Amino acid sequence: MRSKPRSIRSKIMLALLLPVVALIALWALDVQDSFDAAAGLRDSRNTRENVSIPCDQLVAALQAERSASIEVLAAPGGNASAGSQRAATDASVAGFREHAKLYRGRGISAEILRSRIADMGAAFDSLALLRTQVDARSVTPAAVLSGYSSVISYAFSVSTATAASSDPLVERVMRTSIGLRRAGELLHQEDALLTGVTTAGRFGDGEYRQLTEIVGALRFQIPTAGSTLPAPDQATFKSMLSGPAFAALRAAEDQLLGTGGAGDAVPLTREVWKATFTPAVRQLYDFLGTGYDKAVGFASAARDRVLWRFGISGGLGLIAILISLFLSVRIGGSVVRRLSVLRTAANDLAHRRLPEMVARLRAGEQIDVESNRLRLSLGDDEIADVGAALSEVQRSAVDSAAGEAAMRYDMNRVLVNVARRNQTLIDRQLEALAQVSAVDAAGDRAEQLAVQMRRQAEHLVILSGSARSRRGLGPESLSAIVSRAAGQVEHAERIRIGVVPDAEVPERAVADIGHLLAELLENATTFSPPDTTVRVSGHRGAEGVVVEIEDQGLGMSASALEETNRRLAQPQEFDPATSSRLGLVVVALLAAQRGIRVVLTPSAQRGITATVTVPGELAVPVSPPEARPVPLTRRSNAAKLVGIAGQRARVTADRGAAPRHAAED
The missing domain is CATH 3.30.565.10 (Histidine kinase-like ATPase, C-terminal domain)
Structure with missing residues (x-):
């Protein structure tokens, strides 16, 4: 069964509204993207306070506990120091977990960050086993260094996830800061290793090789991580690396690497190493201390730019949508109204006006074609041309009907004239036959044929519509x-x-x-x-x-x-x-x-x-x-x-x- 055909009104409105709907959809997507970008930049401060800073504090506590644990293995007198550092680490873990619950990020990056936080929470469970092994002295310093570094790597994966941002500048600053902190982690690994070595006075199995790897990675990663800093910050960073603190650190590293290998005595004491390491690492973290603040500042500026862009583009888009909707409704309504007028006029012409006029013409009535002409006010476009053509069709049809009626009228007059003449002749023939004194069979036949001829002649009068009396x-x-x-x-x-x-x-x-x-x-x-x-x-x-x-x-x-x-x-x-x-x-x-x-x-x-x-x-x-x-x-x-x-x-x-x-x- 065929469905009801769709009207021209619905087709025109559909054709006009489809672009408007598409424009509204694009505008809505732009608004959504702008809001998401602004919300993400607004969440930068929330991420800094509830994830980044607690995560950095936890990393610092783990780095300190790692150095203390290695020192415990090198010298039995370090137990008290390790115990107090473990308490500080536990407090940092509890604080991180509490702050992570307050995180309110949205989007795919927020889901990735929450997944990394969950993985980090599972990594905390390995600390208990590692501490037990340290207390039982059943683990080597190299294994302790590797175990704590593994937990710290989970923390850096969380920090890396916090660097995602809709603004490229904010993301670059965040990733640079995290890269420098990873370089700082190499410094702390070096400190933990050398704390045990200097406390023991010699290199243990594999410790010299570990020191060589750490120093090589450190000297590559620190300059590389700082290469993405903005130009003013790069100058400050390079000046710091060429300063006396890092120069003394490099000299101490060269002195330690020149000793030879495992079992050899180290030329530095623990106090000398700490005096060399502490100024360098403090300068690095002082430099990094403003990194998050700068990223947050950049995020705020980017958010303001997004909001301004949204205010301008969103407002202009909304105005364009309203204008398009108004023009669509106005133009569509105008076209539909004129088509409705044209359809009504065509139906009226086909079913009422034209049949009535043709009937009047056939009845012999005179009609002024020009005064009865169809006149429509439909503008000056194609619809008006159709209306004018419809008016011409009416005029042509009426002219044809008038000509046909005139021809029929003239033909009827001819038929009536011929019929009257035949009737007159037949009447005279009948009168002549009536005067015959003796009507024989042939005469009867002639009379009957004459009567039939008269009846056939009357057909013309009847068909012509003339009166018979x-x-x-x-x-x-x-x-x-x-x-x-x-x-x-x-x-x-x-x-x-x-x-x-x-x-x-x-x-x-x-x-x-x-x-x-x-x-x-x-x-x-x-x-x-x-x-x-x-x-x-x-x-x-x-x-x-x-x-x-x-x-x-x-x-x-x-x-x-x-x-x-x-x-x-x-x-x-x-x-x-x-x-x-x-x-x-x-x-x-x-x-x-x-x-x-x-x-x-x-x-x-x-x-x-x-x-x-x-x-x-x-x-x-x-x-x-x-x-x-x-x-x-x-x-x-x-x-x-x-x-x-x-x-x-x-x-x-x-x-x-x-x-x-x-x-x-």
Whole structure:
């Protein structure tokens, strides 16, 4: 089943609103991105306070505990120092966990950061085992260094996740700061290793190799990490690396690396190493102390830029959306309204105006085409061109109808003129035949043919719509009309007339009813075998007098019978293509003009029965003879001859019948 077609209104509105909807969607995405960027930059301070700073504090505590644990393994007297540092580490772990719960970041980077924090929480569980091994002295300094460094690496993975930012400058500063802190972690690994070495006074197994690796990584990573700093900060960083603190640190490292290898005595004491290490690492972390603050400052500035950009682009986008929506509604409404006016005008023209004008023209009425022209105010675009074309179509159709009506009027005049001339000649012929003293069989035939010619000539008058009159002859009985109509048929001898009710037909309808009955009788005799009879009878009904004409022909199919009855009930304008059924066209026109109902039905004897219902006002019951007025009218010889021909046909048809029928005729 086909769905209901979409209207032009919905199509136009859809075509206009789709770009507006797309613009709104793009604007909403831009607003969402701007808000997300601003929210992410706003969360930079929250990330610094609840993740970055607590994480750095925890790293510092772990670095200190690592150095203390290695010192415990190198000298038994370091237990008290290790115990106090463990308490500080536990406090830092608890503080980190509490602050991590307050983190309110959003987006994919926030989810990654929360995952890293969870991994770091699981890494804390390894501290208990490592501390137990240190207390039992069942672990080497190298293993302690590796174990604590592994936990610290989880902390740096958390710091790396906090560096993600929507602003490139903020992210670069954060990643540079974290890179420098990783370099600082190498310094603390070096300090932890050398704290144990200087306390023991010699290198243990693998410690010299570890020192070599740490020093090599340190000297590569510190300059590399600072290369991404802004230009002013790079100058300060390079000045710090070339200062006396880092120069002394490098000299001490070179002195330690020159000792040789495992088991060799170290040239530095623990106090000398601490005095060399502490100034350098303090300078580095002092430099890094402002890194987070700078990143937060950059984030605030970037957030302000985002908000300003959102305020400008979002506001302009909103204004553009409102203007587009207004123009879409206005333009779409204008187009839809004008199309609705055009559709209404076209429907009115097709279903009312044009048919009415054509009907008036065909009825002979004069119409001013210009004053009745379709005028539409639809602007000056393509829709207006369609309206103008529709107006031209109306004018052309009306002009064509007017020309057709004029031609039909002229043709009708020609037909009427020809019919009148034929009627005059036939009347003169009938009068001449009436003057013949002895009418033989040939004369009867000539008279009958003349009457049929007159009836055929009257077809033209009826089809042209002109008036037919029988002035001066007065009303006539229905039985006389039936008899005369039977006499006008070519094979009148086959017609059997039965009982016809006594009824009088007014003068105005005598000719039309006679013509109608004659046509039906002509059809009945023509379309039935020559050896059959056609029966005519009548009776009174609820609506008037009913006359039935029954033949014994081949009949008609159900569809043909239905179509014929429809044409008889609703007569249409005469079409020359239907000239083969000219008699039925004339019957339909006469029946419609006089209010007579004609219906064809199958008869009991295989033929067709034509039922003619004459209304009561055209079939007035006849009063008794003594009260019946005698018409004082004078008939012409032609009319007398028509009556004589009808009487002869009736006598011929009823020869051998009851005398009562002859008396009625």
